[in-house]
Amino acid sequence: MPSKKITGWVLLIAGLAIMFWVFYSSYNIFTAKTEVPELFKVSEKEELSSAQKERAQDLQTQIEGAMGEMIGEQLRGLLPADFLPKLLNLSAWSIFAGISIFTGTQISGLGIRLIKIE
Secondary structure: OHHHHHHHHHHHHHHHHHHHHHHHHHHHHHOOOOOOOOOOOOOOOOOOOHHHHHHOOOHHHHHHHHHHHHHHHHHHHHOOOOHHHHHHHHHHHHHHHHHHHHHHHHHHHHHHHHHHOO
16 A cells, blocks of 8 residues: 555656646746747748759749749738748647646646545
C-alpha cells in the first residue's frame, strides 16, 4: 500500500509540473518574452536568371507577371509578410499546450486515485 501512495504522489507532482511548465511557457510566449517555437518558416523568393527573363518575353507571360505582382503588392499591403507563419506557429503551440495540459491533468488524476486507495 505505501508504494501505491508514493507512486500516486510522484504522478500527482509530475502532472502538476507538466501543467506548470506549459502555463509558464505559454505566458512567456504570449507576453513576447520568448519566441514561439518555429515550425513554419517563410522562404525567400528567388530572383529569375537573365536566361529565364529572356524566355519570359512573351506578351501573355508579361501580362500574367504584371497582374501577379500587382496582386502580390496589394496582399502585402493588407497583411505583413510573416503574418501567416506566425499565426500557424501560434496555433501549433496552442494545440501542443492543450494536449500537454490534458496529459498533465490525466497523470495528476491517476496520482490522486492512487493516493486515495487504502
